[in-house]
Each structure stands twice: as C-alpha cells, then as structure tokens.
Amino acid sequence: MFEAAEIGNKLSKEEYKKLLPKVREELIALQKELASTPLAVVVLMGGVEGGGKSEMVNLLLEWLDARGVAVHALGDPTDEERERPPYWRIWRELPAEGRIGFFVGSWYTAPIIDRAFKRIDGTQFDEALDRIVSFERMLTNEQTLVVKIWLHLSKKQQKKRFEDLESDKATRWRVTKGDWKFAERYDTFRSISETALSKTSSAAAPWHIVEASDIEYRNLTVARTFIEALRDGLAKAKVEKPKPTPDMPKPKPTNIIRKLDLAKKLDDKEYDEKLGVLQGDLAILSRQLYDNHRSMIVMLEGADAAGKGGAIRRLIQAMDARNYQVMPVAAPTEEERSHPYLWRFWRRLPRLGRVTIYDRSWYGRVLVERIEGFCRTEDWQRAFSEINEFEAELTDFGIILCKFWLQISPEEQLKRFKDREETPWKQFKIGPEDWRNRKKWDAYEAAACDVIEKTSTSAAPWTLVEANDKKYARIKVLRTVVERLEKELK
C-alpha cells in the first residue's frame, strides 16, 4: 500500500514556484465557494512522524483565508474531555457548515498507537476501526466532507529527516525522544497503519497517501489533493436533492403501545408515601453517583402533555442543583443546524458524577422529523443505527442511560390541552403546533413503535410508562431510575 509513495517523486524549486500561484488561486476560489454552501470540511493530516503534518497545516493556513479555518490538535485529553466518551472531544471541534477544520492528530491516533504499543489487541483494534468507519459515514451523510491525507516516508527517509531536523538549531526541537522511540518501531507502525488505512478507505472518505520526502512535491501534491477533494465535494453538494417529504406510517392494530394498560393509577395516599421514599432513595443514590464518578442520562419522550415535565420535576426535587442539568429540546438554533444533528446532544453530555436530563431528545430525528418531513427518508432511516451507535458510545463509557416513553390516550391529551389553555401559567406550554401534531396521532404512534423496536438494547432499554394517571407515571419513572442506580452502583 505504501510502496506507491516510495518511488522518489520530486519537484524542482523552479517548477514549484511556477505551479504554486495557480494552486493558491484555486484554493482560495474553492474556499470562497464553500463558504456559501451547507458543506463542512474536515481535513485529517495523518502520517509518519517527520512527514511534516504540522508544517503542511501551517502552509495551508497561509494559503487559505484564515477566517474560515480552524486547526485542532488532539493532544492529551483535558479532564473535561476525559470525563466524557472518547469521541466527545472530536464532536466539540467539528466545523460548522461553510468552514474547514484541520485535525493534526485525529480519531486514528489513539487506536494506532495503542495497537503499536500492544495496549489493545487485534479485536479491539478492529472494533475501533469499525467505529471510525461509522463515524465518518455519519459525517459524510451529514454534509461533512472528510478529506484524509497521509504523509508517508520510508524508514530510511524518516531517519534522514530526523537527522536533518536535528542538525538545524531552528528545527532541532521538532525531534523529540518520543519520535526516535516511534522510529524504532517503524515496521510495526507501518503494518498497523496499513491495516487502519485499508479498512477505513471508503468511497465517501478515501485516504490519500502522499510521498513526503521531497518538500516541494509534498506541498504541491497535498494542495492538489485537497483541491480535487473539495471540488468533488462541492459538486456533489450542489446536486439538487429531492425535497424531503413527510412520512405517515400506519400503526399495526395490535402493537406494544396499544397493549399498555393506561388505566393504571395510584391514589393520593399511596402516591405521597412512595414519592417520599423514592425521592429519599434518589437523593442518596445521586449523591453516591457523584462520589463514585459515574454519570447518568435520563431521557424522556412521549406525546405533547404526556407529563414529561412533571416527571422531571419529581426527579430534580431530590437532586442537588449543582449536579444536574435539564436540557429541554426544542427547534435547533442556527449554530446547531449547521452541524450534524447529534452535535447538540453530544455538547451537553454530563461530566463524571453528573446527570443530564433530556426533555425530548435525539429521537426527534425518527419522530417529528420523520413525520413532518424535516429530513429525507434516507436520513431518518439511517438514524436508527446512528442512534444505537451513539448510545453504545455512552454506555460503553459507563454512562447510565434511562430512556422513558410516556404514553397517554388521545382523550387524556385533549383534557390536558384544555387545562393548559385555561391555566394562565400553563398557557406557554400549548400552541397551534400541539393541536396540529395531535391530528397525526396514528403516525406518531407507529413511529414510536418503530423507535422502541429498533433502539431498545440491553444497555439502553426503553421503559414504557402508562401515563394517563400522572401520579402513577411519576412514580414509575422515579422507581425505574432508582432501581437502575441501585443496580449500577452496587
């Protein structure tokens, strides 16, 4: 695989000087075009130590309009990063549409190094590569162009590069003991990198291997590679896609939701007793969660007026305001819209010891967005597996994830809508949109059945809550959270 990048490609300084103006002109023109499209660009600058990743990024920064570019160096993670799943630090740096983000050190770095130093085995390495493939596929589908460039040096060339750098005062610092340690393992790295590159080179996000021994050749080739990828990406982004259309699934006559016994209820006395006990338990358990450096996500979905807010309030009454955040999910902001749809949920992931409560969630993609036609069919269809992968990243990291579906009957909803309209401080909760959604009851029910069927996993199961009786629903949510915590913290 790397042999093609060891053939001794060279470019004279004169030739380079002659060709450069055209290349710079094209770069700037393409960047300008990019700025007004919904495309974001991620550039990974990878490769052999000494190949010049950092210099190459410096150079591209010089050639591009710096206002649309950011460089992200993923060095040692900070504690805020270590307290979230590994990909959190990548999500937080993803460029918005119209912008370019360079990554020096990327999601490939840790798996390759861990494998070279035998901190992970072959199976774990493969899993890491699978996750990368999914991640990049998601990016590509979410209007992010992924350009992956690998700067290659042969073993001999690498040694020579380090010696050259060390002989010059101005560049000596670039060569560290770590670099020589890596160089000693050149063959290991070469073979591991070969595996990584071949398994992750997809049509949508291919690797471009560039021979990096001759500086002029390297610079020009990287620039041209980038230009070509950008031009391609822009052309694809410009192809008019069919407008998304609403999808109105029909529910099956018997389904998991219709089987719920919505008549379940609690009387006041039972409710008060259970509430007191469970809130007491939750107070202690959430404290324990904090002390044990575990984190938790509670997520509530369900029809309008199903009682999500009320259930959340019973949870937070027992918790320390310093340790939880409630994230009510409404229409995305401009900034959120200019990133992949999961971006805004990644942003709010809890730190260790903390709890994030999502009032509605990433399931909006396969519920409201599907039914209202806010995204295309292929977008909500791929979302099921994207969501399962996202949740696996959470639970693999040890986050306790509780997902609730609150179900009421249409009659109960009508009653609650009317109550909201009549109570002054509840009026803000009801508007024409709620009445419109109500008319699509069946479609929402069918979509919910799909969701529950496709995304209930053993690590992240759905809890269905019979919610016609608010008291019963609140206690069931509380009890489920308490039981999960007891199980996870014991």
Next chain:
Amino acid sequence: MFEAAEIGNKLSKEEYKKLLPKVREELIALQKELASTPLAVVVLMGGVEGGGKSEMVNLLLEWLDARGVAVHALGDPTDEERERPPYWRIWRELPAEGRIGFFVGSWYTAPIIDRAFKRIDGTQFDEALDRIVSFERMLTNEQTLVVKIWLHLSKKQQKKRFEDLESDKATRWRVTKGDWKFAERYDTFRSISETALSKTSSAAAPWHIVEASDIEYRNLTVARTFIEALRDGLAKAKVEKPKPTPDMPKPKPTNIIRKLDLAKKLDDKEYDEKLGVLQGDLAILSRQLYDNHRSMIVMLEGADAAGKGGAIRRLIQAMDARNYQVMPVAAPTEEERSHPYLWRFWRRLPRLGRVTIYDRSWYGRVLVERIEGFCRTEDWQRAFSEINEFEAELTDFGIILCKFWLQISPEEQLKRFKDREETPWKQFKIGPEDWRNRKKWDAYEAAACDVIEKTSTSAAPWTLVEANDKKYARIKVLRTVVERLEKELK
C-alpha cells in the same frame, strides 16, 4: 445589614397557596416578554449555608419555561478552567440575550471563602470586590440584568435548619461535614458577607436580602423580588435609546503615529539572516513556554493591508501547529452579538503552554465601532477601562500579552490595495469596505492615538511598528515577541 432579615417573617401555607398562582403567572408572562428583547438575565442565588439556594433554584426552574433557562453551579474548577484566568469559567456560562442564567455559587464564593479562611488578606479581598463591581457594571452596561439574591438565616436558625435536614432520610445528605465547619465560623462569614454585600450593592445591581427561615415566606419573597427586578429591567430595556452615531475624531498635527519613521527598512540579506535567527529562537522559546506552562497572546492591530497577516505567518512558521491558534476577528456571529462584546475574545483564551494570535481584536470597539457608529458614544468611552481591566485579568494570571500596532502611510496602502486587486489569490483580502475605510484615514489615526495613549500599560504595552517596509515590520514583530519571551521565561 442582616438584622432586617431576622425579624421572623412568616407566611401560612394557606396564604402561600392562595398567592402562588398569581406569582407563577407573572413569572411566565415576564419570561415570555424577555425572550424577544436584547436583555440577558443573570441571577445569583447566594446566602448562608442551609438557606436553601439549591431548592430555591429548583423551584424557579419549575415555575419558569425551562427552555429559556440554564443553571450553572460553580464548584471546583476543571483543569480547562484552571488553565485560564479565574473569570473565564463565568464568561463561558453567561446567558445570551433573551435567556436567564442562574448561578449557584458565583464570583462571590471564592473571595468570601478565601477571606473567611484567611487565605487572602483585607486588601486582596477589597481588590476582589472591586473587580466584581467592575464586572457587574460591565454586564449591566452590556444589556445583562444582574439580579442578586441573598438567602439569610440567623446563627440559631441555621443550626436548626441543619438539625431538621439531618433528621430526615431524604434530606440528610444535604448536610455535609463542610456545612458544620462553615457553621462554626458563622460570625466570621456573617461579617465578611456583610462587607461583600455592602461594597457590591450598586444601583444597577443591588443585593436583595431575603429572610429564609420560613420556607413559604422565602419562596414567595424570592419570586416577587425576581419579578420586580425583571419588570424593572424590561422597562429600562424598552426605553428607546438614541441611535449610535459615528464619531470622527481629528488627529493632532503631531502625534505618536506621525512621529514614526516609516522609512525604516531592511535589505534582503539582513532580513533573511535575522529571520532565520529569530525564528530559531522563537521555535525554542515557544517550546519552553509550553514546558513551563505559561501562555501567550499576540495581538495585531493596524490599518487594512498593514501587513498583519504576513507578520503572523512569520510567527507561526516557527511554532508547532498543535500549540497555537490564530483568531481572525471579523464581524461577530449571531451568537457573539447576543453576548457582551468581550465574550468572543474570552472564549478563545489560550490554555497553559499555548498561544492565541488575534488578527484584530477587542480594540475593534474603540476603532471601527467608534468610527462607523456601531456602538454608542458611552459604549466606546467606557471600553477603554473595560479593556484595561480585561488585559489586567490576563496579565495577572501570567499570560504574556504582546500588542502590536502596524502603521503604514496612505500611499503605501494604496499600492498594496492595487496589488491585492491584481493578484488572484489576494483578491479575497480586498473589497469595497476597505476602500471606504481608507477615506476615513484621519479619524482612524486619531482613534488609534487615543487607544495607544489610554491602553498602554506596563504589563501590556503597545509596540508601534513602522510597517511601510514589510521586512522591517516582520522582523520587529518577531524580535519583540522573542525578547518578551526571553524576559518572561528566564
């Protein structure tokens, strides 16, 4: 001061139930009104341990529309926070316009605790309070309403509260050993808090002390206090302010800029020699900066085409792309506009060991915003002291701050503008705005003289750079940075 909050105010449960609906209705109505104004709201919930800060915030969250509210608990700083000046963590949590941010634990917490445990002396405490006053004044001037609520308990009431909490399983966890330790120092805290509150109660951001021994009285009083403050703030925000008008200062016939000898130049040979040596030095010094956990800000201002970008490139060529970020400052984004003007600069402050290079900066407020009439006269006038305080926060924290003013002659600018128009990959740097600005040359010169005069401090001096000769200018910038680093790192 606190005596007025020890008179035994009480409210019966029946009365509370009767009054609450009206209060909730008003809260929701005001919040709705707030959402469509340029006003942001910061609520500090302070007070004696056991006074119920956390419960009170929980309750207000229950009463408000959670979509417009965020709660920030400033506990122990994370390492990302510790690597920036103390106020960084506050700036990153400031609410955008139309939104409410509750702070449990605030900028008062550290000074009060540090003083109580004698980690700082009286003078340092006073300095901390002065900084608070400036900060809150800035917030108020920048359309942020600051509502400060202090929940008070007498010594006896505090003891009783802790005992009550401890006797109930559900609330026992709320009382920690730390709380009892604080309680032992009740009198010390009381006297220190009294100083803090009296020195920081301003007309624009007064403290509201609420007697917190009776829960119903506390809840209703806090809600009403908040309602009143919000109503006031909204009324003031609605008063039509005169439109900002451009200010066109005239330069003095002899001034610090006109005194510059713009004929200074370097020949190619000298330039190449010096560039090599200085970049070598910078490479080593920036590495040392990293190893020593110091951070640096380089900031460049000057007329269009003064050569800021070129000087920046000569700096970064010698630096590791993983350790610096360049922040080109253009028109603010929607998110930036909805926060105080310094917000976007705070966001990008370097971590320890890192460098941020600002291409244009916070001085835009007193240059382009002043001259183009983007802000009102009082806004750019107060900016001088706000900027000085901001820079003092940076340098007090140990950040090395290099500020450059690059000066060219109008003739040189014309030459460069024409060159930009004729070179394809430079065309993106020149537009109608640049030609418009050029016509206001004198006003910009006079404003720059003001800036240099008012904001050159010993910790953050301006370096004026004669920039008609690009080579001379680049070497002067490089040399200045190298010399500052040598001095600071030795």
